[in-house]
Amino acid sequence: MAAHATYSYDVLIIGAGGAGLRAAIEAAGAGVSVGLICKSLLGKAHTVMAEGGIAAAMAHNDDRDSWKVHFADTMRGGQYVNNWRMAEIHAKEAPDRVRELEAWGAVFDRTPDGRINQRNFGGHRYPRLAHVGDRTGLELIRTLQDHTIYLGVTVHMEYTVIDLILDGGRAAGVLAYDRERARFHVFTAKAIVLATGGVGRAYKVTSNSWEGTGDGHALAYRAGAELIDMEFIQFHPTGMVWPPSVKGILVTEGVRGEGGVLRNSEGRRFMFDDIPDNYKPQTASDPEEGWRYTQGDKSARRPPELLTRDHVSRCINREVKAGRGSPHGGVFLDIAWIKEKISDAEGHIKRKLPSMYHQFKELADLDITREAMEVGPTTHYIMGGIRVNADSQESTIPGLFAAGECAAGINGANRLGGNSLSDLIVFGKRAGEYAAEFAKKNRVTRLDDGAVDRAMKKSLEPFDRGAAGENPYKVQYDLQDTMQALVGIVRTESEMQEALLKIAGFNERAAKVGIDGHREYNAGWHTCIDLRNLLDVSEAIARCAIERRESRGGHFREDYPDKKDEFATVNFGTKRQADGTMTTYRIPLPPIPPELKLIIEEQKQ
Amino acid sequence: MKATFQIWRSEPGGAGALESYTTEISEGMVVLDAVHKIQAEQSPDLACRWNCKAGKCGSCSAEINGQPKLMCMTRLNSLDLTQPVTVEPMRAFPIIKDLVTDVSWNFRVKKGLKKFKPRAVRPEEHGTWRMAQRDVDRVQEFRKCIECFLCQDVCHVLRDHGKHEEFIGPRFLLYSAQLEMHPLDTDDRLADLKHKNNIGYCNITKCCTKVCPEHIHITDNAIIPLKERVVDRYYDPVTKLLRMITG
The missing domain is CATH 3.10.20.30 (Beta-grasp domain)
Structure with missing residues (x-):
């Protein structure tokens, strides 16, 4: 079987969201040839959905902010199982990465003195998020896209990678197909950057687009790379819950940042009822103080609605379970109430949260300037991913780099809002830089024709089985139901063991999926290919979640509801063994240098 | 049901x-x-x-x-x-x-337009560009564009007359307007707009504005002001006379 075309690049980047584009810019700037593969059209990646902002300690709105505070906030949010070096690099470099965006044409909201305006967000001590209304992700991706197109980067749009191929233990290339014609394309590269985003599609209720099928995680895993922290998934507290067809779509934390409050069916602001001890000193003691905080009063402390996402999600879950939820199984998020506080609240809300206004108006027939929204937790982000070197973003496979959501380390057990966009540009840049350096130092790779041929044949098997095979959509739905029900926000050992058994069954069914029709733009076939990736990441999530017998950050165990010292100093790794089975093991955290430890202690006050 | x-x-x-x-x-x-x-x-x-x-x-x-x-x-x-x-x-x-x-034509068109070219930071700005919110409001409106290309789809110059090789369509007139009105940009796109991109083909029927899912005022806020700038430069009799004298 012959591929339709072959390509050779110094650096091949898989994924064209914020991290992939930023990597492409850096690699192209280093003078190497760059190929960029994206599953969708350029500029449509999931980054476009990010709303709130980019966290960077520029101290425009509060001069008490600095990289040190940002570092400490990130570590606290991650419950101290973060890779400290990544958190340090991230906090130090984010401001420069944001300024760079402005130099490339991004137009952020302004402060009264004309600088980039920064807003409050959950878990960030000071206003830190550079933003553009509630469409910061669009601004980020468009800026990077419009900069990249002039740099000589070759973009392969609507291509999907099927397999990653090694050459003597080193990343060597990939096999991909194009959606338009389903032709096979073989890419060789001296260095490869994975920037494929998240895994949200493993769950039924998710804020992720169809692309979030864990491709990079699974490609790296199957090639033998280590994944870490796969048990840590962030359930964003505020997704839409109604109508059913939009369930899971994100409602930005910016709503709460602008003064939006959470209420249960009794009208009670239940977030005041449960404030974790380590956040008490920073949390408002009453609604009035919370309101002043959202309006920029530096002497006020933040309202409990802006506690970390894992905590807010569990509180909402508890209210719903206790029968104090909203009619469609969520709770109420109310921004309309601010009309009691400011004149022209309607105009203010529309100006500050235009796309939220738009989203509810068009999808739910609801005017957020007048009525409360109904919201509930939605699968939003995976902290876990490919284990990388903090400085270079190189994975445990030489020549294979990873950046953005598919890489792990910076976020630990839980990610703070706004740290994702900054992660993309800080580590996207580093991945591009080090991948280019690697490409310059190393020889051209060779792909084993046999391996490519086998991968092509295997990927076409669903057509041989035809409609008589398993329906790939059905297997995917069943997997999503299982992950949602058994490896979701609240977890227990027995349920997760059950999930593992079910996943084994889904794997058997996935080996028998069949599809009808022509190869061109055949969504059923694409689902067959994505399914393998979803199954691999789901198994990794369940296995690591079983091993971490405690509750920490995004990982909550009903059978072990407290944090345990035993787990405070380890990450869980997972890897494919020679016989194809998955193994899970502990990796001790590297000790934090004393000067950084001191920063953390200082910021605890 | x-x-x-x-x-x-x-x-x-x-x-x-x-x-x-x-x-x-x-x-x-x-x-x-x-x-x-x-x-x-x-x-x-x-x-x-x-x-x-x-x-x-x-x-x-x-x-x-x-x-x-x-x-x-x-x-x-x-x-x-x-x-x-x-x-x-x-x-x-x-x-x-x-x-x-196949919307790839749109991506090729964008590549052919002049990119953003910012001025240097001025000493009185203390290391970072200063822009007032009111000066970026208009540009931010244009930057809401999600590149769905529905405006291109309804533009009769493209849809009915197939002038894809001569005309860039509303999406890229908007893109050009966003750069031209960017407070930091120093480049000049008027000559291209007139001669290469044929902004004159647009006869402001506003079909693009009507279908924009982001409710951007494409015609009123982007295309008409650009047309005015082109007219000011190329058709104003006083300027024309001045140009003849000064060469």
């Missing part, structure tokens, strides 16, 4: 036709949900392009009952379901398969 959809089906290179599908619908569904349902239950090889399903990425552009819209933002209860709902691809672009069109 059931509804019937007539969806455009065509194979690459082949002629196409509308095919009828009836499916069960429920409250709150949008057209994209119905297409997905049909795809999952009746026709797995039905091709449609989509991503975010929240009106933010601009991938699922189509013509619904003849109206250019995003499938993900068109609620079924806004349509007359006693009649079959037609769903067709955008007609100003070549069709790849079913509802998917």
Whole structure:
């Protein structure tokens, strides 16, 4: 079987969201040839959905902010199982990465003195998020896209990678197909950057687009790379819950940042009822103080609605379970109430949260300037991913780099809002830089024709089985139901063991999926290919979640509801063994240098 | 409740036709949900392009009952379901398969336009550019564009006259306006707009503005001001005279 075309690049980047584009810019700037593969059209990646902002300690709105505070906030949010070096690099470099965006044409909201305006967000001590209304992700991706197109980067749009191929233990290339014609394309590269985003599609209720099928995680895993922290998934507290067809779509934390409050069916602001001890000193003691905080009063402390996402999600879950939820199984998020506080609240809300206004108006027939929204937790982000070197973003496979959501380390057990966009540009840049350096130092790779041929044949098997095979959509739905029900926000050992058994069954069914029709733009076939990736990441999530017998950050165990010292100093790794089975093991955290430890202690006050 | 959809089906290179599908619908569904349902239950090889399903990425552009819209933002209860709902691809672009069109022309056009070129930071700005919010409001409106290309789809210069080689269409007039009105930009795109991009072809029928899912005032706020700038430079008699004298 012959591929339709072959390509050779110094650096091949898989994924064209914020991290992939930023990597492409850096690699192209280093003078190497760059190929960029994206599953969708350029500029449509999931980054476009990010709303709130980019966290960077520029101290425009509060001069008490600095990289040190940002570092400490990130570590606290991650419950101290973060890779400290990544958190340090991230906090130090984010401001420069944001300024760079402005130099490339991004137009952020302004402060009264004309600088980039920064807003409050959950878990960030000071206003830190550079933003553009509630469409910061669009601004980020468009800026990077419009900069990249002039740099000589070759973009392969609507291509999907099927397999990653090694050459003597080193990343060597990939096999991909194009959606338009389903032709096979073989890419060789001296260095490869994975920037494929998240895994949200493993769950039924998710804020992720169809692309979030864990491709990079699974490609790296199957090639033998280590994944870490796969048990840590962030359930964003505020997704839409109604109508059913939009369930899971994100409602930005910016709503709460602008003064939006959470209420249960009794009208009670239940977030005041449960404030974790380590956040008490920073949390408002009453609604009035919370309101002043959202309006920029530096002497006020933040309202409990802006506690970390894992905590807010569990509180909402508890209210719903206790029968104090909203009619469609969520709770109420109310921004309309601010009309009691400011004149022209309607105009203010529309100006500050235009796309939220738009989203509810068009999808739910609801005017957020007048009525409360109904919201509930939605699968939003995976902290876990490919284990990388903090400085270079190189994975445990030489020549294979990873950046953005598919890489792990910076976020630990839980990610703070706004740290994702900054992660993309800080580590996207580093991945591009080090991948280019690697490409310059190393020889051209060779792909084993046999391996490519086998991968092509295997990927076409669903057509041989035809409609008589398993329906790939059905297997995917069943997997999503299982992950949602058994490896979701609240977890227990027995349920997760059950999930593992079910996943084994889904794997058997996935080996028998069949599809009808022509190869061109055949969504059923694409689902067959994505399914393998979803199954691999789901198994990794369940296995690591079983091993971490405690509750920490995004990982909550009903059978072990407290944090345990035993787990405070380890990450869980997972890897494919020679016989194809998955193994899970502990990796001790590297000790934090004393000067950084001191920063953390200082910021605890 | 059931509804019937007539969806455009065509194979690459082949002629196409509308095919009828009836499916069960429920409250709150949008057209994209119905297409997905049909795809999952009746026709797995039905091709449609989509991503975010929240009106933010601009991938699922189509013509619904003849109206250019995003499938993900068109609620079924806004349509007359006693009649079959037609769903067709955008007609100003070549069709790849079913509802998917080849929009690559748009990406090529953008590459041919002059990029953003900022001025240096001034000493009095203390290390970072200063811009007032009121000076960036207009540019921010333009930057809301999600590149769904529905404006290109309805522009008669492209759709009816096929002037894709001479005219850049509303999306890229908007893009040019955003750069021209950017407080930091130092480049000049008026000559290109007049001679290369043929802004004069636009006769401000505002079809683009009407279909914009982001409600950007494409014609009034972007295209007309650009046309005025072009007119000021090239057709103002006083300037013309001055140019003749000064060379």
